Amino acid sequence: xxxxxxxxxxxxxxxxxxxxxxxxxxxxxxxxxxxxxxxxxxxxxxxxxxxxxxxxxxxxxxxxxxxxxxxxxxxxxxxxxxxxxxxxxxxxxxxxxxxxxxxxxxxxxxxxxxxxxxxxxxxxxxxxxxxxxxxxxxxxx
Ligand SMILES: [Zn+2]
Numbered sequence: 663x664x665x666x667x668x669x670x671x672x673x674x675x676x677x678x679x680x681x682x683x684x685x686x687x688x689x690x691x692x693x694x695x696x697x698x699x700x701x702x703x704x705x706x707x708x709x710x711x712x713x714x715x716x717x718x719x720x721x722x723x724x725x726x727x728x729x730x731x732x733x734x735x736x737x738x739x740x741x742x743x744x745x746x747x748x749x750x751x752x753x754x755x756x757x758x759x760x761x762x763x764x765x766x767x768x769x770x771x772x773x774x775x776x777x778x779x780x781x782x783x784x785x786x787x788x789x790x791x792x793x794x795x796x797x798x799x800x801x802x803x
Contacts, residue, residue: 663730665701668709671724672697678752688723689715696756698748707731708747710798712756712791746799753795760788 665683669675674686674695681701686692689711696713697720708731711720718728767777767785777785 663707663726664705665699665707667730668699668707668721668724668726671726672699678755679749682749682752684752684755687711687713687715687720689719694756694759696759698752698756700744700747702744702747705732708744710748712753712760712795712798714787714791714794748798750799753799757792757795760791764788 665681669683669685672685672688674692675683676685676695677683681703683699684695685697685699686695687697690713692713697709697711700708702708709717709720711717717731721727721730764785767781771777
């Protein structure tokens with residue numbers, strides 16, 4: 663499969679570089695793009711949803727499966743892990759909403775507004791998404 667097969671099924675697709683896109687995740691109610699897509703030179707397609715959806719769920723939501731991400735076996739296919747699959751700038755774009763959410767919470771706390779249990783839980787989700795993003799950025803995951 664080429665990246666275009668996947669991109670054609672996604673909404674809000676925006677190209678951010680050669681073989682790189684961000685789009686709205688089809689597996690959750692994604693108002694802003696939180697899905698980063700990358701097409702490697704060997705034809706493999708990588709994707710990561712920074713809102714936390716599993717790749718298999720993202721693909722299932724558009725009728726594809728994990729096997730679709732890999733090209734037919736061909737010359738030059740290394741099978742190696744890509745060390746830095748996504749641009750930091752793309753990751754930041756995907757996470758901008760999390761940062762906004764954290765800053766709104768911080769402003770409320772500064773004003774003396776007490777955060778609800780729900781708000782606190784959502785902040786922990788934001789923290790773990792930001793943490794996981796640094797791992798993806800470093801190629802550790
Ligand atoms: Zn998602």
